[in-house]
Amino acid sequence: MRSTSRAETFPAHTPAVSQIFTTVLSHGPLTRLEAARRAGLSPAAVTKAVRPLLAAGYLAEDADGEARPALGRPANLVRVDGGRALFIGVKVTGDEVIAVLTDLCCRILLARRLPVTDRAARAVLTSVADLTHELRTEAEDFGAPVLGLGIAVSGDVDRAEGTVRYSPFLDWRDVALAELAAMTTGLPVVVDNDVRALTVAEQWFGAGVGLSDFAVVTVGAGIGCGLVIHGQVVSGAHGVAGEIGHVAIDPAGPLCHCGNRGCVEAIAGDAAIVTRMREVTGRQVADSAAAVALAHEGVPGAREVYARAGEAIGRGIATVANLFGPERVIISGEGLAAYDLFAEQILDSFTAAAFGSAAQSDVQTRPLAFEEWARGAAAAAIQSFITSSPTPTGKG
C-alpha cells in the first residue's frame, strides 16, 4: 500500500449539505422533516442534501426504529454511518503519547499508549507515526479508510497553520507539526490545542450539542478552559484564549510559575495540591494520587487542601460565567478522580461568586478518561474533514 490515492474529500458542495450533515451527526437519527426543522431549511432542501451523502455512504437510512405515531406515512430515519470512515486522534503530553481510533461518529474503537522518553519534536513525531501506523493497520479489520489524523498538544497552537508555536510542557517552539506528520503518515493532519480539541468534541458529540454558548473547564496538571460563543470555538485574536488557570483569584495566594500570585492553577493544579499537601501534613506525597489517598484516609488537614482547591476552581468558573454568561459549564479532567473531594466547594463557591443570572448556568461534571483527550483530537480531525471545502482553496 504505497500510501494515498489522492485524499478522499467530503462531498459538501453547498452550505445546506454541511449543515444537514452536522445536524444529523450531532442529533442522532432524525427524520428528514425534523432535520429540516432543526437546520432551518425546507424539507425539499433536506432531500436534496441527503441524496449525495447517502450515495457516498456517509449517511444511511434506517427503516424506522420504533414508537412511530401510528398515523400517516412512517418516517425514515436518517443517520450517520459511523463505519464509513475512521479517524485517528493523538494527544501528546510530556510523559505519554495517547492515540485512539474512532469512527465518523467519534466513538472510540481502539486506544494505544506509548511513553515519551525524549521530548524532542523528532522523537515524539516518531512515536506519533508508530502509533498511527499501528492503528491504521488494525483499522483494516473495520473495512473503512482512515481519513484524517488529529493531534492535540497543550500550549499555544496555531490550528490554521498547523504549527505549535510554544508548548511549555514539551519545550517546543515553532514546530510545523501538521506538515511533518502529514509527510510521515500521508494523512491529512489537524493540529490543535488540547483543550480546544476537547471543546470541539463536546460541541459536536458531547454535552455541548445544540448549545451556542458554553464552557469546558479541565482540571488536572493545568487548569484549562475552552469557550464556545456564538456557536464557535473561541481562539482569541492571538490564538490563545481560555487561560482560566492564570486568572488571579487571590493577591495573597501562592506564587505561580507564571510569576503572579494566587492564580487558579497555583492553588488547584496538581503540582500545587501535592506541594501544599506536603506542607500541611508533613508527609511524603509522591503525586496527586497519593494526595487523594491522604484526603480519603482522613489525614488531618488534607481535606482542607482540596476544599481550598475546589473553592479556587469555583471562583474561576464564576468569573467565566460573569463575563460571558454561558448556558452550561462542563467540568472535566483527570483531576476529577478527586471529584468527591472537590465537588461541594466548586459548586458552593461558584454559586456564591456568580453574579445575577450567571448563577443560572448549568454546571455539570463529566468524568474524563485520558483517552478522551485523544478523542478530542479525532473530533478536530472529523470537523476538519467535514468542513474542508472540496474545492482546492490552498492546502493544509
Added chain:
Amino acid sequence: MRSTSRAETFPAHTPAVSQIFTTVLSHGPLTRLEAARRAGLSPAAVTKAVRPLLAAGYLAEDADGEARPALGRPANLVRVDGGRALFIGVKVTGDEVIAVLTDLCCRILLARRLPVTDRAARAVLTSVADLTHELRTEAEDFGAPVLGLGIAVSGDVDRAEGTVRYSPFLDWRDVALAELAAMTTGLPVVVDNDVRALTVAEQWFGAGVGLSDFAVVTVGAGIGCGLVIHGQVVSGAHGVAGEIGHVAIDPAGPLCHCGNRGCVEAIAGDAAIVTRMREVTGRQVADSAAAVALAHEGVPGAREVYARAGEAIGRGIATVANLFGPERVIISGEGLAAYDLFAEQILDSFTAAAFGSAAQSDVQTRPLAFEEWARGAAAAAIQSFITSSPTPTGKG
C-alpha cells in the same frame, strides 16, 4: 404632521447589500473595488448593491477627492450620506435622561438633558418622550427624517423583546420599554443594555472598527464590560454578560453590594472610591469629583486610593484578556476624569497579570463624555434600522 406614514425601511433586500453598506459605513468613503475586496464580494456585486442605495439616498458618490494614483480610470468614492436619516439615542440613568440627535453616521448633532426626579417607569418615559419630541422638532431644520429611537438602560435588558428585565439603579422590573416608547413616539424603538450599546457604537463607528474580537471596559459608578467575539456582541445565554464589575479580585477585599468580597466594583467603583477616600483622609468627601480633587491636591493617602483602584481595574482587564484574547481593549467611562490618577496602575497591573500572548492586547483609553452613552443608544437604533429585514418578520 400627524405622525407616521408607515415607518421607512432600509432597502437591504439581500445579504450583499447589507454587507456593502455596513462596510462603507464603517470604513469611510471607498471605491467600489475596495469595498468589494473588504466585503469579500465581486465588484459586480458591489455595483448592483450600491445602485438601490444610491437611488434611495443612503449612499452618495463623491467625485473622487484627492491623491489618485494618476493612472487608469479615476475611482469614484462611495460614502454614506449621513444627512439622509437621523436617529435619536437616549441614555437613562438614575439621575438624568440624556438624549442626542445623530445622523446616519452616528455623529452627534444635538444633545439635551433632563434631570430625573421620579424613577418610576411612567415618569421616566415621559421625560424620554419630551426629549424625543424636542429633538424631533429641531431635527426638522436638518431636512431629514428621524427613523429610529434607541434607549440605553443599565442592567438586565432583553433587546430582542425590548424589555428591561431588571435595572437596579432605576428599580425597574419587567418594563416593556420598547413597546411603551414606540406607542408614545411613533418611532421604531430599540432598547438595549447601556454597555452593549456603547460596544456597538465602538464596533461600528469607533475604535473597534474592523476588529472581530475586542472588549470595551467602562469605568464609572459601575465597572462594565462589553465583548465582541467573532464579530458579534456577546449577550450571554441568559442575556447578561460582561459583568467585569463583579469579578472577584481579592477574597480579603471590601464587601460588595452583591454580597461578595473584593469585586472590582467594590474597589474601583465611584462609591467605593468615595467611601475609601473618607476612611483614608478622614475628610468629608461629597462625590467622586471631590475625591479626584483631594488626590490632585496631594492629600496624604489619596493617591493610593486611586492606585489601588487602578490596580483592580487592570487585574480585571487582564482576566478578560486571559479568557478571551481580544485584539484590543478600549477603556472608557466617566471615571476617566481621574485617568491621570489611574493610568499607570491599570497598565502595570494589566501587564503583570496578563498571561502569555494576552499581554499583546492593545489597551487603549478613550475619553467618554456622558453624551457618548446616548450616542451608543443611537448606534443601536442605526444598527437595528439597517439590519432589520424589510420583509415583515414580526414587529419590534
Added chain:
DNA sequence: TGGCTTATTTTCCGCTGTCAATAAAAGAAA
C-alpha cells in the same frame, strides 16, 4: 377498497452573486 394523515419527492421558479466581456476615464506615447 377508499379515505385520512403524515413524510418525502418532484417540479418549477425566483433570486443572488460570479464570470467574462465591454465601456469609461484618464494619462502616456507617438
Added chain:
DNA sequence: TTTCTTTTATTGACAGCGGAAAATAAGCCA
C-alpha cells in the same frame, strides 16, 4: 491630435441554491 495603456465600473448571460407548492408514497382505519 490620435492611439495606447491602465485601472475602474458596468452589463448581460448564467449557474446553482434553496423555497413553495403540488404530487406522490406509505402506512392505518373503516
